[in-house]
Amino acid sequence: MSEKKEYKVIGTRPIRHDGVDKVTGRAIYGADFQITGLLHGRVLRSPHAHARIVSIDTSRAEAHPGVKGVVTAQDLPAAEDKMADLGEGPVNLKYLCDNILASDKALYKGHAIAAVAATNPHIAEEACELIDVEYEVLPPVLEVRQAMEPDAPILHEHLTTSSLGDTEDKPTNIASHLQHKKGDIEKGFADAEVVIERDFVTGTVHQGYIEPHNATAHYNQDGQLTVWCSTQGAFTVREQLAEILQYPVSKIKVVPLEIGGGFGGKINVYIKPVAALLAKKTGKPVKVLMNRADVFEGTGPTPASYITIKIGAKKDGKITAAQTSLAFEAGAYPGSPVGAGAMCVFAPYNIENVLIDGYDVVLNKPKSAPYRAPGATNAAFGTETVVDELAETLNIDPLEIRLMNGAKEGDRRPDGPVYPRIGFIETLEAAKEHPHYTSSNGKKYHGRGIASGFWFNIGLESSVTINVNPDGTVNLVEGSTDIGGTRASIAMQAAEVLGIPAESVNPAVVDTNSIGYTAVTGGSRTTYATGYAAYEAAQDVVKQMKVRAAKLWEVDEDNVQFADGEFSSINGKEEQMSFRDLSGKLSQTGGPVVGRATMDPAGAGGAFATHVVDVEVDVETGKVEILRYTATQDAGKAIHPSYVEGQIQGGVVQGIGWALNEEYIYNDEGEMTNASFLDYRMPTCLDLPMIDTVIVEVPNPGHPYGVRGVGEVPIVPPPAAIANAIYDAIGIRMTELPMSPDRLLKALGKI
Amino acid sequence: MVRKSHIQTTINDEAVEFLCEPRQSLLEVLRDELHLTGAKEGCNNGNCGACSVILDGRLVNSCLVLGVETEGKSVETIEGLAEPDKLHPIQDAFLENAALQCGICTPGFIMSAKALLDNNPNPTEHEIRYWLAGNLCRCTGYDKIVRAVLDAAAAT
Numbered sequence: 001m002s003e004k005k006e007y008k009v010i011g012t013r014p015i016r017h018d019g020v021d022k023v024t025g026r027a028i029y030g031a032d033f034q035i036t037g038l039l040h041g042r043v044l045r046s047p048h049a050h051a052r053i054v055s056i057d058t059s060r061a062e063a064h065p066g067v068k069g070v071v072t073a074q075d076l077p078a079a080e081d082k083m084a085d086l087g088e089g090p091v092n093l094k095y096l097c098d099n100i101l102a103s104d105k106a107l108y109k110g111h112a113i114a115a116v117a118a119t120n121p122h123i124a125e126e127a128c129e130l131i132d133v134e135y136e137v138l139p140p141v142l143e144v145r146q147a148m149e150p151d152a153p154i155l156h157e158h159l160t161t162s163s164l165g166d167t168e169d170k171p172t173n174i175a176s177h178l179q180h181k182k183g184d185i186e187k188g189f190a191d192a193e194v195v196i197e198r199d200f201v202t203g204t205v206h207q208g209y210i211e212p213h214n215a216t217a218h219y220n221q222d223g224q225l226t227v228w229c230s231t232q233g234a235f236t237v238r239e240q241l242a243e244i245l246q247y248p249v250s251k252i253k254v255v256p257l258e259i260g261g262g263f264g265g266k267i268n269v270y271i272k273p274v275a276a277l278l279a280k281k282t283g284k285p286v287k288v289l290m291n292r293a294d295v296f297e298g299t300g301p302t303p304a305s306y307i308t309i310k311i312g313a314k315k316d317g318k319i320t321a322a323q324t325s326l327a328f329e330a331g332a333y334p335g336s337p338v339g340a341g342a343m344c345v346f347a348p349y350n351i352e353n354v355l356i357d358g359y360d361v362v363l364n365k366p367k368s369a370p371y372r373a374p375g376a377t378n379a380a381f382g383t384e385t386v387v388d389e390l391a392e393t394l395n396i397d398p399l400e401i402r403l404m405n406g407a408k409e410g411d412r413r414p415d416g417p418v419y420p421r422i423g424f425i426e427t428l429e430a431a432k433e434h435p436h437y438t439s440s441n442g443k444k445y446h447g448r449g450i451a452s453g454f455w456f457n458i459g460l461e462s463s464v465t466i467n468v469n470p471d472g473t474v475n476l477v478e479g480s481t482d483i484g485g486t487r488a489s490i491a492m493q494a495a496e497v498l499g500i501p502a503e504s505v506n507p508a509v510v511d512t513n514s515i516g517y518t519a520v521t522g523g524s525r526t527t528y529a530t531g532y533a534a535y536e537a538a539q540d541v542v543k544q545m546k547v548r549a550a551k552l553w554e555v556d557e558d559n560v561q562f563a564d565g566e567f568s569s570i571n572g573k574e575e576q577m578s579f580r581d582l583s584g585k586l587s588q589t590g591g592p593v594v595g596r597a598t599m600d601p602a603g604a605g606g607a608f609a610t611h612v613v614d615v616e617v618d619v620e621t622g623k624v625e626i627l628r629y630t631a632t633q634d635a636g637k638a639i640h641p642s643y644v645e646g647q648i649q650g651g652v653v654q655g656i657g658w659a660l661n662e663e664y665i666y667n668d669e670g671e672m673t674n675a676s677f678l679d680y681r682m683p684t685c686l687d688l689p690m691i692d693t694v695i696v697e698v699p700n701p702g703h704p705y706g707v708r709g710v711g712e713v714p715i716v717p718p719p720a721a722i723a724n725a726i727y728d729a730i731g732i733r734m735t736e737l738p739m740s741p742d743r744l745l746k747a748l749g750k751i
Numbered sequence: 752m753v754r755k756s757h758i759q760t761t762i763n764d765e766a767v768e769f770l771c772e773p774r775q776s777l778l779e780v781l782r783d784e785l786h787l788t789g790a791k792e793g794c795n796n797g798n799c800g801a802c803s804v805i806l807d808g809r810l811v812n813s814c815l816v817l818g819v820e821t822e823g824k825s826v827e828t829i830e831g832l833a834e835p836d837k838l839h840p841i842q843d844a845f846l847e848n849a850a851l852q853c854g855i856c857t858p859g860f861i862m863s864a865k866a867l868l869d870n871n872p873n874p875t876e877h878e879i880r881y882w883l884a885g886n887l888c889r890c891t892g893y894d895k896i897v898r899a900v901l902d903a904a905a906a907t
């Protein structure tokens with residue numbers, strides 16, 4: 001289809017539409033919002049990882065000068081133990097509400113207990129210290145294997161395991177058990193000539209967006225609630241507020257301001273309902289901001305996990321069987337991404353016999369939230385390390401073993417779906433041909449590793465309207481918050497259809513009252529699904545403008561065609577008019593033209609990546625230096641290649657951080673001891689080389705331009721690729737993340 | 752209520768007066784009192800660089816400076832960089848290189864890069880990485896940011 005097509009706009013690198021506002025400091029992010037009469041809110045958080053709340057006395061705080069209102073879980077409508085669907089699958093409403101303000105138990109250090117609104121943030125903070133909370137401290141459980149033990153401290157007295165459709169009756173921390181089966185696992189291992197089985201542990205890591213969570217809320221006298229905030233999805237905020245506050249969606253308007261990173265962590269709401277409760281109580285607009293420690297301690301990290309991987313193969317490298325058990329930490333409430341991890345764990349390979357078991361386990365850490373390809377990185381760390389060991393054992397090049405077993409169109413993923421056209425093999429070939437892979441790498445303590453990754457991507461609903469201006473430009477209205485340049489990638493798809501430059505499209509991200517439902521900016525869906533809606537809305541514009549041309553030329557509308565930005569008449573009359581000129585004649589031919597489209601496309605098309613990394617291990621200090629990094633990825637079709645490269649580079653570096661440094665460090669009381677950017681070490685530019693990218697384009701049949709989501713998969717391969725490189729450098733297999741200097745030194749027998 | 756101090760300072764070449772409590776940081780004063788919200792708060796303890804401004808020619812984290820400390824000094828913020836009809840070359844280079852994704856770190860990086868280029872107009876890649884190590888970006892992997900600063904240096 002689009003493989004050979006020449007595009008005018010797609011594939012070019014225009015300046016992003018919101019760029020000037022963002023380099024001049026003029027763009028308004030959530031925390032920048034100002035409004036007359038604003039009060040400032042602050043949340044009191046639990047100092048204990050696990051405790052029963054005996055009593056809360058807010059009277060001293062209420063009496064503090066400058067305090068205008070205090071709220072606790074008592075101010076939330078009583079939440080039932082029922083399930084609500086908020087667009088990302090069903091959620092238990094009591095859990096959702098308890099995570100906003102704890103009602104009976106504090107389940108992690110940092111759990112929100114109460115909140116204060118005051119005339120300035122310092123007074124609100126002072127007042128928090130005047131709230132008297134009596135706790136009955138309980139023993140915490142902080143590690144997934146311990147939480148699964150029969151005698152572990154129990155978080156939820158009413159939680160029982162739902163296992164493969166059945167529910168057991170004993171209270172437990174194992175919220176659910178899932179399973180995928182393909183073929184005959186026992187026969188598969190019996191057929192194998194080599195079997196490798198390893199255990200892996202990954203740490204708790206945070207999305208690490210630089211902008212803390214924020215919200216400003218105001219109730220008008222007529223009951224209209226407005227919330228200004230940064231979020232990955234204004235509509236999901238509206239839905240969550242409606243459920244938590246038991247308030248009609250028609251009375252809630254969510255205004256998405258610019259967002260300073262999310263990576264999955266700004267889908268769940270935390271302080272938005274709190275701001276609304278404080279606004280209701282005080283009758284004033286209230287702004288609530290988190291500080292960095294709140295973000296680490298009170299918002300979703302991505303889960304630590306314990307994973308076993310067992311893979312069997314023939315001597316020639318053909319994999320005959322693969323089995324895994326994935327135990328993921330959900331945090332305080334059920335809902336880890338173990339389901340997604342199970343979908344991805346063996347997805348790059350076509351394996352006949354597979355058995356996958358997944359466990360969702362609660363323990364005393366913040367409720368986990370999605371983080372870029374949630375679950376897939378944990379899983380790939382295991383699989384890709386074992387595949388590397390298999391290749392080494394059988395003396396096969398690690399790319400060759402992947403080429404031999406790699407999934408192709410028509411192969412079935414262990415969890416069910418059959419692949420349409422995918423580009424995994426092409427990413428392997430691109431890596432194989434790359435000068436990085438063919439270069440020599442023989443120095444002492446230097447090593448090279450490769451690993452691949454998969455993410456399934458999602459579609460979901462998007463709405464776009466396009467208003468034609470008389471000068472031949474258009475205003476494009478959309479509901480997808482722009483976290484990384486999607487105004488541009490969406491506008492470019494409309495521009496391509498209309499035959500106008502990218503700069504002639506003015507994209508605007510608007511509030512929930514001003515556009516049709518649009519799902520979150522997540523799942524690598526925005527350029528795909530909202531872009532698809534922009535494409536269709538632009539087609540709608542063309543269709544309507546053909547009618548106008550027909551009217552002008554007094555021909556039948558079937559006789560008007562549109563190509564390369566020009567309308568022309570066929571059959572008889574020789575007429576021609578550019579999009580721009582016809583735009584100037586709309587008022588004479590019937591008035592404005594507004595194109596519209598809503599989409600819920602099914603063919604998101606999976607994304608694959610293969611990475612090559614060179615490292616140097618300092619055997620004295622245990623530090624691993626990244627010397628060179630090359631990432632190949634199938635983008636389907638790169639709409640704006642610079643921002644595709646940017647997604648790849650950013651994902652790789654998050655993966656490097658996850659691999660080498662990042663983790664929540666807990667003491668025995670369950671307190672995170674490194675809740676700052678100083679102690680939770682994310683990569684800086686000094687820790688890194690340039691990140692080379694190779695964009696492979698295997699068009700996705702599920703999109704008119706062949707687009708595949710690109711944002712998430714680049715985080716998946718790095719930990720395994722780096723582990724494999726460390727093995728190449730020093731001959732030690734690292735099976736625990738992060739591979740920090742202390743763990744390296746332990747592995748080297750130096751400490 | 753704490754008694755506020757009256758401060759006279761210069762911000763982006765304009766004389767500015769404001770009232771602030773002794774405990775308010777320069778970042779808080781810029782954002783909440785003067786509505787110059789280009790400087791961002793990422794950590795409020797000197798570890799992310801999102802709040803970077805230039806104080807009397809020196810790069811500082813405005814979250815670590817008190818508002819009252821600016822008495823008689825001169826502050827440069829992101830809002831003062833562009834001319835009415837023209838962006839600063841560093842701003843242009845960030846746009847040309849797609850050196851921002853979410854953009855929350857961008858004002859801090861641009862101010863930090865300006866402080867670097869003011870003192871060292873032709874830095875090497877390593878010098879740029881060393882200088883910018885106090886600014887965190889979680890979106891870009893820094894590749895395009897470093898290239899933007901190299902380009903800006905070449906353009907000036």
Ligand code: FES
Pocket residue numbers: 791792793794795796797798799800801802803812813814815
């Ligand atoms: S906000 Fe000042 S350094 Fe992070």
Ligand code: FES
Pocket residue numbers: 210260261850851852853854855856857887888889890891
């Ligand atoms: S662009 Fe998002 S933090 Fe740098």
